[in-house]
Amino acid sequence: MPNPYAAIKTFMEHHYRHFNARTMVEASQAWVDQLHAGNKMFLTMAGAMSTAEIGLTLAELIHREKIHGISCTGANLEEDLFNLVAHDLYERIPNWRSLTAEEEVALAERGLNRVTDTCIPEDEAMRVLEATLIPYWKRAEDAGERYLPHEYMYQVIRDGALKEHYQIDPKNSWLLAAAERDLPLFVPGWEDSTLGNMCVGARQSGKLKSLDVVKSGLCYMDRLVDWYREMTRDAGLGFFQVGGGIAGDFPVCVVPLMTQDLREEETRLWSYFCQISDSTTSYGSYSGAVPNEKITWGKLEGTSPKFIIESDATIVAPLVFAYVLAS
Numbered sequence: 001m002p003n004p005y006a007a008i009k010t011f012m013e014h015h016y017r018h019f020n021a022r023t024m025v026e027a028s029q030a031w032v033d034q035l036h037a038g039n040k041m042f043l044t045m046a047g048a049m050s051t052a053e054i055g056l057t058l059a060e061l062i063h064r065e066k067i068h069g070i071s072c073t074g075a076n077l078e079e080d081l082f083n084l085v086a087h088d089l090y091e092r093i094p095n096w097r098s099l100t101a102e103e104e105v106a107l108a109e110r111g112l113n114r115v116t117d118t119c120i121p122e123d124e125a126m127r128v129l130e131a132t133l134i135p136y137w138k139r140a141e142d143a144g145e146r147y148l149p150h151e152y153m154y155q156v157i158r159d160g161a162l163k164e165h166y167q168i169d170p171k172n173s174w175l176l177a178a179a180e181r182d183l184p185l186f187v188p189g190w191e192d193s194t195l196g197n198m199c200v201g202a203r204q205s206g207k208l209k210s211l212d213v214v215k216s217g218l219c220y221m222d223r224l225v226d227w228y229r230e231m232t233r234d235a236g237l238g239f240f241q242v243g244g245g246i247a248g249d250f251p252v253c254v255v256p257l258m259t260q261d262l263r264e265e266e267t268r269l270w271s272y273f274c275q276i277s278d279s280t281t282s283y284g285s286y287s288g289a290v291p292n293e294k295i296t297w298g299k300l301e302g303t304s305p306k307f308i309i310e311s312d313a314t315i316v317a318p319l320v321f322a323y324v325l326a327s
Contacts, residue, residue: 005326012323020311025272028323029309031240034272034305035324039236040068041272044251046243050079051115052314055174062177066324068237070178070226071186071251074193077150078129079120080175085165086125093117098191130198132161134207137199141213148215148223149195150185154178184227188217188250217250224254229267236271240320242313244277258296273300274307276316 009028011127016025031041045054061067083090093099093107096117104114110121113126120126129236136152142251147155154164155223157179178185190196203206231237241248258267273291291306 001090003326004321008319008322009326011250012319020309023307024309024311024316024320025323027309027325028303028320030206030272030307031320031324032276032327034236034238035066035115035327037236039238039271040231041066041238041240042069043067043069043074044239044241044243044248045070045076046241046245046247047073047313048075048079048115049242049313050076050083050174051118051120053083053172054317055080055083055172055177057318057325059172059177060325061321062174062181062183064325065181067183068231069184070184071188071247073245073247074149074187074190074196076247077153077175077185077187077190078193078195079115080173081129081153081162082120082125084168084170084173084176085128085162086121087167089121089124089167091121093119102211103115126194126198128162130164132156133195133198134202136203137202137208137213140207140208146215148185148214148219149187149190152214153184169251184223186220186224186251186258188220189246190214190217221250221254221257224251225258225262229258230252231265233270238267238272239274240318241273241275241277244275248275252299253292259298269301270299270304272305274305276309276311276313276320278310321323 012021012025012028016022018100034041039088043058045228093114094117096114099107107114107119111122113122126133133152135154136155140147140152153175157176177183198209199211199214203211228237239248239252241252252270255267255269273294275291291300291308294300295302
């Protein structure tokens with residue numbers, strides 16, 4: 001059966017010959033080269049990539065083992081499930097750049113939460129997840145158990161607790177794909193998410209006795225150290241960063257933690273680095289810092305393949321993913 005992504009790869013190689021476009025092709029091929037060399041790839045996602053339905057390509061990357069671990073924001077974790085259960089009730093706003101304050105108020109009064117050109121319905125998406133997750137948090141609390149945020153999501157998915165609400169083809173949900181493969185997930189700053197707020201709300205309203213039922217981001221870093229050590233025992237691990245912020249800043253630091261804080265001097269540095277960024281390189285901007293800045297922090301070798309693609313991740317990421325899937 002012909003590879004459906006082959007034509008995209010061919011188009012990119014023929015037309016994208018210069019500047020940012022050429023960097024995208026080179027970064028994509030370098031990812032493929034990493035896999036062919038026996039290395040693995042780690043993906044980080046900031047922004048609203050799940051609402052942008054990145055699962056259309058990311059789910060297949062996960063299933064075909066082109067991705068071996070993911071760090072994402074709490075928003076990306078939950079928004080993939082929001083889209084899964086309420087997709088048909090989302091509303092697209094074509095003139096989103098010119099909305100007046102009055103029009104925004106009208107959307108809010110209808111229970112629609114806007115993310116750029118897309119409105120997520122509060123009751124059908126967020127409240128469905130809240131009603132589903134609170135019993136899982138309560139059950140763990142009653143049993144004296146604690147789990148990481150994504151582990152509760154995996155439990156919900158594996159139990160089929162949301163199946164009756166599915167509104168998209170499950171193969172297009174990257175979180176379902178991750179749960180099926182038991183993909184290692186790391187969700188730093190989960191507290192800064194809708195479900196994080198709802199967890200606090202459950203404690204404030206007395207539905208939970210404490211917040212200890214959900215493990216913190218420090219527990220994610222502790223787990224990441226063990227996972228990174230195991231993953232790089234015999235091969236390298238690349239780092240593909242979509243956007244900036246904590247999703248990327250948090251996990252990239254696992255290497256200096258191991259080499260400097262734990263004195264594990266034989267630790268491999270990240271074997272590849274690429275970032276899709278629309279952040280302007282400026283004074284003190286870490287999200288917009290060029291990759292070479294990571295060398296002095298003990299994250300990258302001077303010889304590591306390094307790329308920065310300065311563009312919109314909703315355009316670039318599906319193209320890069322398609323290129324990798326074509327290879």
